[in-house]
Amino acid sequence: MLPFFTNEKSDVLDSYGYKFRLTELHMTSEQLDPLKHKFDEVGSDALTVIDSMFPPPPPRAGWNDKPKNEDPRPDRDTYALLRDNHGSDPKLQALWDEVNSVPDWVDWDQIKRGQDVFYRYAPAAVAGFAFQGLLATTGASYRPAETLVRTGGHSTRVAKNRLFETFQLILQVTKSLDDVKPGGAGFVSAVRVRLLHASVRDRILKLNAQRPGYFDVEKFGVPINELDSMQSVCAFSTNLVWLALPRQGIYVRHQEALDYLALWRWVGYVLGTPHWVLETPEKALASMESLLHDCLNPSKNSKVLAQNLVNALDGVAPIYEPKEFFEAGTRFxxxxxxxxxxxxxxxxxxxxxxxxxxxxxxxLVTYVSRSIPALDRWQIAPVSKGGSSCGERISSLGNRDHQFRE
Structure with missing residues (x-):
């Protein structure tokens, strides 16, 4: 094992061109590996109670693939069921209390500034999410891919739905401060996603019990485990600040990084992810680098997912660019x-x-606009409003139960 502190060049690690040196804040493989067997037990326990009180519909083949003659509306709203019934069971109450109890480290003014950071860099941020956070991270992460392919991941149509739903969550948690506070649209979507993940985990594990070998828990860990969740929250936060934007020539200011990480630490808390990785910028950067080094290893299934995402973006609104554009952006x-x-x-x-x-x-536009206060305010306000209206046109995230391929 490499020592934490050393000045030797041999201790410089390289993850696909990103080089860094280990410190005491970095996590080793031995520290990361146990996380794949840990998961959000509070969310899973609550979902079990919801299922017992309001049984979910039988899973269909594909992603919410309803027959034409069947009601296309969502089967059930898990957040509404939690909200309306949390007092009837201790496990429901535990989840409700957790997500509605705002930790002492939450500073709403800072979180609002974090939302402004997203819209200040919105065009480059969206490109970063598409090219790095979704296409590259999905294609290079072998373990989460095993869960995704069991939820319809080999379908281009499913890939397109996931892109829209992921983007919608980003828009909802950045739309306004009220939207990300308890009860707001972004907060509600985050809780739904948390219960959605619990549902996926439960169904895959049940299938594995019925058909041994369906999912290799020993190798890949529990579906949607803490390590997977850590990768996801970093893809939205640290990867944008220290990977996607810098590789486009854009560097956020120190306070902007603090504010943006604070936003996603709160969202990660609501999602039931290991939000502690974003506690400080130093820990956040070290966590991102640890994950880059230990968790990126393309597999056959992850490659299929990446290619499906590229095909799903081919000519899609509102960009209408061909897949060659997204391939070039991902390579860049x-x-x-x-x-x-x-x-x-x-x-x-x-x-x-x-x-x-x-x-x-x-x-050029980013550096000029952010250096002029009036222009900066003008850029943030209309972009955030436009982004929100765009998000409202995307089908509601989490209003339906997760349907997956069996």
């Missing part, structure tokens, strides 16, 4: 080595030039 931000390993196409010089030109333009 993540490098050729990772993209070759996950099977991202090589679109050629033209699309590479388009993406690089876009990055230069966004970098």
């Amino acid at each position: 931000i993540n490098g050729n080595k990772m993209c070759d390993e996950i099977g991202i196409g090589k679109p050629g010089i033209y699309w590479d030039a388009v993406v690089r030109g876009q990055a230069w333009a966004l970098m």
Whole structure:
């Protein structure tokens, strides 16, 4: 095992071109591995009670794949069931109390500033989420891929739904301060996602009990475990601050990083993820680097997921760009080595030039606008309003139970 502190060049680690040196804050493989067998027990216990009181419909093949003659509306609203029945069972009350009890470290003014950070860098941030957070991280993460393929991940249509739903959650938790506070739209969606994850975990484990070998728990851990959740919350927070934006030539200011991490620490808390990784910027950066080093290892299934995501983005509104644009963007931000390993196409010089030109333009506009207070305020307000209206057009996240392939 490598020592934590050393000045030798041999201790510089490289994860697909991202180089860093180990410190006492970094987590080793031995420290990370047990997390794949831990999960959100409070959320799972609450979901078990909800299922006993209001049994879910039988799972269908595919993602919410209802016959044409069946009511297309959601089967049940797990958040509403929790809200209306939390007093009837201690386990429901435990989850309700947890998500509605605001920790002492939450500073609402700081979280509002964190929301502004997202919209200040919105165009580059969205590109970063698409190219790095979704395409690259999904394609290079073998363990979460095993859960995703068992929830319809081999379908391009399902991949498109997941993209919209993920983006919708981001919009809802950044729309306004009231939306991310208890009872707000973003808060409600986060709780629904937490219960959704519990449902997926429960169904996969039950199938594995009925059909041994369906899911290798020893190798991959419990579905949607703490290590998976840690990767997810970092994909939305640390990866944007220290990976996706810098690789587009954009560097957030120190206070902006603190504010943005505070936003996602609160959202991670509501989601039931290991939010402690975002406790300080130093710990957050070390956690991100630890995950980059230990958790990225493309597999056959993760490659399929990445390719399906690219196909799902081909010509989709509101960008209407062909898949070559997304392939070029993914290669620009993540490098050729990772993209070759996950099977991202090589679109050629033209699309590479388009993406690089876009990055230069966004970098110029971003630095100019944020340096002029009036222009900065003008940019944040209309973008946040426009983003919110866009999110409202996307089908509601979590209003339906998660349907998955059996």
